[in-house]
Amino acid sequence: MQSQDNLRIAILSAFAIGLHVVERLIPSPVPWLRFGFANIVILLSLILYGFRVAVMITLIRVLVGSLLVGTFLGPGFLLSFSGGLVSTTAMYACLRVFRAAISAFGLSLIGAFFHNLTQLGVAYALFIRRLDAVLYLAPAILFLGIITGSINGVATLAIIKRLRES
Numbered sequence: 722m723q724s725q726d727n728l729r730i731a732i733l734s735a736f737a738i739g740l741h742v743v744e745r746l747i748p749s750p751v752p753w754l755r756f757g758f759a760n761i762v763i764l765l766s767l768i769l770y771g772f773r774v775a776v777m778i779t780l781i782r783v784l785v786g787s788l789l790v791g792t793f794l795g796p797g798f799l800l801s802f803s804g805g806l807v808s809t810t811a812m813y814a815c816l817r818v819f820r821a822a823i824s825a826f827g828l829s830l831i832g833a834f835f836h837n838l839t840q841l842g843v844a845y846a847l848f849i850r851r852l853d854a855v856l857y858l859a860p861a862i863l864f865l866g867i868i869t870g871s872i873n874g875v876a877t878l879a880i881i882k883r884l885r886e887s
Contacts, residue, residue, distance in 0.1 A: 729766075730774055734781040737762040741786040756869045757833070759786070763809055764829055764877045769884075772813040779805040796848055800840045808836035825881055826874035833870025837862050 737759040744758050759782050767775035783802045787793040792801075812832045815823055823831075841862060845855040 726770070726774060729770055730777045730781070733762050733766050733774070734778050734785070737778055737782040738785050738789070741782055742789050745790050754865060757836070757873060758876075760808075760829070760832060760836075761873050761876050761880070763805070764812065764825060764832065764873065765880060767809065767812055767816065768825060768828070768877075768881065772809075775809050775813065776806070779809045796844075799847065800843055803843045804836035804840045807839040808832040811835035824874075825877040826871070829874030829877055830867065830870040833866040833873070834863065837866040 740762065741759040744755055749755065763775050763779055763782070766778050783798070783805050784793075787795075787798040787801065792798045809832070812828045812835075815828060815831050841855050841859055845852065849855055
């Protein structure tokens, strides 16, 4: 069973890293705005294989992805690392408590919210140090998180439906 988990982690990490790197090639109107398509892989991993697999994929995606795009140990890395761990943990907690009442769409929204909220907190604590600036940015960032979380949630639902049909 352990080798099967390791194989899953390797394959899903490769998908997540690939999505992360490809997404960085897409022009963005705002430097920090990303859809977070790699989070679809994290969400699928959490639902299908559990917390341990999802956290491992999150860590691998953030570490290797940051090395490939040149952000390792920089602000982007710290924001991605903290946001990824907190959002994966929040999704897991909600899945544990509300399994029968929450869908992949809802989990994706929770993940996006906690990812962005964590990033705002880390940005304030380590970089910005001006609460008014963070509070000014927060509504836009959290609103965009709802949009990207919705897109990723719909994609995750479609993938799960497809997996169940095959």
